[in-house]
Amino acid sequence: MFMDIELHNDEKRILQIFQKFEKSTLNFDEISQEIEKEKIMRASLWLTGHSLAEVLEESKKLVKLSSEGLEANEKQLPERRLSKYILDNNIESIGIKDLSKVESLEKGEINPLLGNLKKKNLITIDKGNIVFKNLDYEDEEENLISKLANLDEGLDISELSKEDKKIVDSLKKRGLIEVKEIKNRELKLTSEGIEYIKNPIEIKEEITQLTKEDILSGKWKECDIRAYDATIPTEKVYPAKPHPMAKIIDDVKDILVSIGFKEVKTSAVQTEFWNFDSLFEPQDHPARDMQDTFFLKYPNKGEVNEELLQKLKSIHESGIVGDEQISKGWGYVFSEDVSKKVVLRTHTTVSSIKYLASLSEEEKEKPHKIFCIDRVFRNEAIDYKHLPEFYQCEGIVMDDNVNFDNLVGLLSEFLNKLGFEKVRIRPAYFPFTEPSLEAEVYVEGKGWMELLGAGIFRPEVLEPFGIKKPVLAWGIGLSRLVMMILELKDIRELHKNDLDWIRNSRVKSVK
Template sequence: MGLEEDIENLSARERRVLSALGELGTESSVEDVQEDTGLSQSAVMRAALELEENGFLEIQEKKHRIVSITEEGKSYLEDSLPERKVLETLEEEKYLPIDSIPEKSDLSEGKANISTGWLKKKGWAEIEEKEGTKVLKITDDGQKALEEKAKDELLLGEFEDTENTLWDQIPTDLADEIPNLRSRGLIRVKERVRRGFNLTEKGQDSLNLDLEYTEKVSELSSELLRTGRWREVNLKEYNVTAEVSPVYPGKEHPQRRMIERLRSILLRIGFKEIRGPIVESEFWNFDALFQAQNHPAREIHDTLSLSKPESAKILDENLLKRVKEAHENGVAGSDGWEYDFDEEVSRRPILRSQTTADSVRYLARQPDPPVKVFCIDKVFRRERIDYQHLAEFPQAEGIVMAPELNFRHLLGYLKQILVEMGISKIRFRPGYFPYTEPSVEADGYFPELDEWIELLGAGMFRPELLEPLNIEYPVLAWGIGFSRLAMIRMGIEDMRDLHKNDIDWLNKQPLR
């Protein structure tokens, strides 16, 4: 597209701005163009942005610091600084009792206190004790100050005829005093951005061409069609191949989208969703899962214990006794863990560290098949937060109970779920978990990384877990941590990035 064609596509407003810049010269400001064209500031900026987009000009921004005098500063400008008034009083009195400053210098008590501090700071006076009374005494520097104004007073004088000035226009030796007057509330400093325009080579060349503009119609109205005037007017041409600014529609967070996808898959294949409490007892979080009370996962670095409430309630004491028996002596032919089970440990409140606690609680209330439920919720662990660990993260747990369930059924469920989540290449390998036997872990292959990544753990609940709950049928269970899967899907390496409020990053996440 040539220069003449580019100019042809410019609007009347853009041509007016371009023409004004040709008359005003380089480095023209928005205000200059506004005054020359009669356009509003927003209209000038919209036109300038379009012209910059098409290579006719460059928009430059320069920050300016504007120094303004305050109302208090104006009062001192008219009546001098309080330390100056006290200094002039000292010239006559030589010694001035501290208590007499307000009366002698015609100052309020507050301003008298301010003046004393600044007299000492400037070295104009010092405090002595004379006949048991504290007095101000003028110094040699104070005597000199009587003959000429100090720099802060000269700076204040810069505002004799104006309320605002640019920092850069204040003499350098006086500008050093700006922080002092600012700290006293006598002046204020604000930063302003001044925008200006520079014509590019293309913009300069365009000035040699015709920038006159015939108004074109951009919209066919009913009146134009009804009267037939559309045949006479100039219709604006549209460039349907022009690039447009990207549009980012509202959408869910990518990790939330993944959670909702799994939820919809499980609901579609017949699962029911359940929920449980965040504050849990160690009984449901560990004991009922046949996890020994001296198991390493119970240590404080894994579990977040609570001081309030002091104790959690266990509504079924008979169930507690049966779980205790399984831990101490075993069931179904096992020897248990062979240690002394402590019921007080069972009652300790913690933040839930696994959603399996919700599944087992549900099983205790529903011991008869069929059971097909899942839970998606937050869990909490005392982790050292780094690029691959968080103290709070979402977890999904699912269980199925039915007569004659076996390990092959478990693998079938896992494969169906992962394939529907978009992971087509899966492998299973043996695993170990305290409350399942046999156990399995599933890995997914991600071509973009050329790696197998661990995705979930699963297994069949052990008899030591099921028998105390009076469950006579096999139960398969699995758990998925979303964070790692989300990281892979979104191409990020630091788990903390999942939770930062980076709007630009969130906007660019695909809708899939």
């Protein structure tokens, strides 16, 4: 009954392993003791195609502590450390502004701390003071962290209650645990396979590619010549491909180039002159303090064109460029030292303003359409939707008589090409554009979501650089866009280098 079955030598070796162990089912780990691991799945699938065996696959998701979770288990959660601080110092409450003085709390933990305390209903806030309802509270997150810390292999998520699964989701958002899928594979002989291994299995040298030498020497008579069967399933092959993030960035670049834009680049390190002052952002603006901006310790000052510096000083203080009164300005004393401080850029708009500043008088008479896609840096607490480093895409259009309607049309076309059919525009405020807008897109199942901001550069931004034409400007958070396209719930998943996720993710072209 098996005369017509032609088996590959690897298939025969696996069947011999069944004969050796006298079993009808073997785990892949057992088989790997006798044959190379990379050959097992392929040969098993061939045996399946011959109806001699079947592959049994069982997968389970294991919950384990991340490196941050292991650290939290040793140091305790920030909530507990704060309650212990209050208890140890015999005080009834602590002011929100005084949290930075608590030595056991790290700077990055302070911002999300209040949210976690409120979510757990542990505190009340009275006139800016945090008051614990019970300093000796029981914390379900702590209990689960402690339980996971004692398990080397993790905990099967299917064994958790509905309430525990909610705690798992909460801890995952905090980056304290990770969920990994583990697959267990077995090969089970069918009744035909059991019958097959009752007979001796002979392994001969096998020829997979017949050569001239094999024919002339007569070697082909002594060997098995492997027949090809295109219907037999094979093991998955993962060819090289770009990371999903890189793929979407490339698609966005192609869209912009296709509608006439050219790409520009600038350094990640900028002076406050270019990052803030050139965009008419006042030097006492909250976004420029240590909570939002990364300042360089060395070098802590950069070079600035003195002529441009004086122009910006004048526009900031009194709204005057040369002899022309553009606006009232901000009415404060502009600091040249602040302007020379060095920061990591907080937006890619700095690329556009430096491009405009670089134009010659002849080039200023021509239309321009440029964009920049690059990393930006914000001093933010890390959570499921915030990272201190992320990608942003920004662009400008400079031409005679371009107006707000042109901007709306451009953005609608751009978002349509990204795959968003429903787009709506609403008024917004940005310090360097007027009028300004925010564009929202409709995502099935999630409703309307904000995706980009835009506007027309204010005269205070353009006049110091001699730009007389109107300039339309827009910016989009690419990391948020990628999250929406890939349907991710946590932005950190984009940077974990999970090989299985990268291999199996399918990114539909956004072009």
